[in-house]
Amino acid sequence: MAITYETLLPEILPMVPGCPDTLIESNIRAAVIELCERANVYQVELDPLTTVSGIFEYDLETPQDTSVRRILWATHKGKDLEPLTTTLLEQRLPKWREESGVPEYFVQKTSETFLVAPIPAATLVGSTIVRAVLRPTHTSTACDNDVMNDYRDTIVNGTLFRLLRVPNKDWSDLQSASVYGQLFNQGVTDAERRSRNADTAVRRSVRYGGTSGAWRTRRRRYGNGG
Numbered sequence: 204m205a206i207t208y209e210t211l212l213p214e215i216l217p218m219v220p221g222c223p224d225t226l227i228e229s230n231i232r233a234a235v236i237e238l239c240e241r242a243n244v245y246q247v248e249l250d251p252l253t254t255v256s257g258i259f260e261y262d263l264e265t266p267q268d269t270s271v272r273r274i275l276w277a278t279h280k281g282k283d284l285e286p287l288t289t290t291l292l293e294q295r296l297p298k299w300r301e302e303s304g305v306p307e308y309f310v311q312k313t314s315e316t317f318l319v320a321p322i323p324a325a326t327l328v329g330s331t332i333v334r335a336v337l338r339p340t341h342t343s344t345a346c347d348n349d350v351m352n353d354y355r356d357t358i359v360n361g362t363l364f365r366l367l368r369v370p371n372k373d374w375s376d377l378q379s380a381s382v383y384g385q386l387f388n389q390g391v392t393d394a395e396r397r398s399r400n401a402d403t404a405v406r407r408s409v410r411y412g413g414t415s416g417a418w419r420t421r422r423r424r425y426g427n428g429g
Contacts, residue, residue: 205266206351207344208232214359219366219374227366232339234361234387235346238354239338240272242394245350246336251329254279254306259299259322263315263335268343270314272336277309277317279331284309284319296320306331357390 208231215227239245252261263271277284287308292299295308304321311317319331339346351358360383367380 204348205345206348208235208346209344210351211355211359211362215362215366218363221373222366227362228344230362230365231358232341232343233365234358235350236338236341237361238357238391238394239336239346239350241391243272243336243398244354244394245269245338245347246275246334246398247347248332248334252331252333253326253328254319254323254330256323256326257303259320260312260316260318261331263317263333265335265337266347268340268345269337270340271311272314272338274309274311274317275334275336277319277331277333279306279319280327284331286310287320292320354390354394357387357394360384360390361387 208228209224211231212224212227215231216222216224219227247266249264252264254261263274265271274286277286284306285308287295287310289310289312292308292310296302299320299322302321303324306319306321306323308320309317310320317333337347345351364380364383364387366374367376367383369375
């Protein structure tokens with residue numbers, strides 16, 4: 204479920220008389236994105252995906268109008284995959300593009316893709332689970348229900364901070380902007396602490412063996428130089 208940014212308009216409009224709704228909404232989106240990026244509050248366990256024999260790179264399938272900021276953890280057949288950088292992977296497994304086996308490591312390449320190594324030797328339905336921190340895209344019109352409800356005041360404060368510091372407008376108020384900026388930063392700090400504590404309580408949810416995992420892959424086979 205998602206809540207649209209425009210639902211916050213009634214709380215913000217009285218504080219910025221004459222400000223266009225579209226400008227308010229764009230600043231709500233900016234505040235939500237910053238909150239998600241700084242505090243890691245939008246965490247999701249993605250649908251189990253199928254690893255395919257000979258394929259090492261996979262798409263990160265996220266809810267509409269979101270992208271992955273970072274992967275928190277990933278499992279394969281119920282066992283944790285160790286996160287590595289591309290450089291460390293090359294050092295740990297110099298021939299990982301040529302040899303196959305049971306995946307032990309993962310590397311997040313972009314906000315849309317990640318790779319596993321060694322390259323899977325077998326096709327296993329629903330074998331890999333990823334938990335990731337998400338953020339809304341810059342074209343989004345809504346965000347996750349829990350984020351919008353749990354951090355409503357922080358989002359409003361962040362929006363007002365941005366709008367009130369806009370120069371030479373009827374609603375401009377730098378002194379109030381400073382106050383709302385402090386409230387927003389405190390809210391982000393509290394949210395980050397809350398999400399960090401939540402991370403420690405997360406248990407790996409082993410669902411390997413099901414049939415719900417879709418075949419989400421990018422066609423990258425070993426033996427072709429990557």
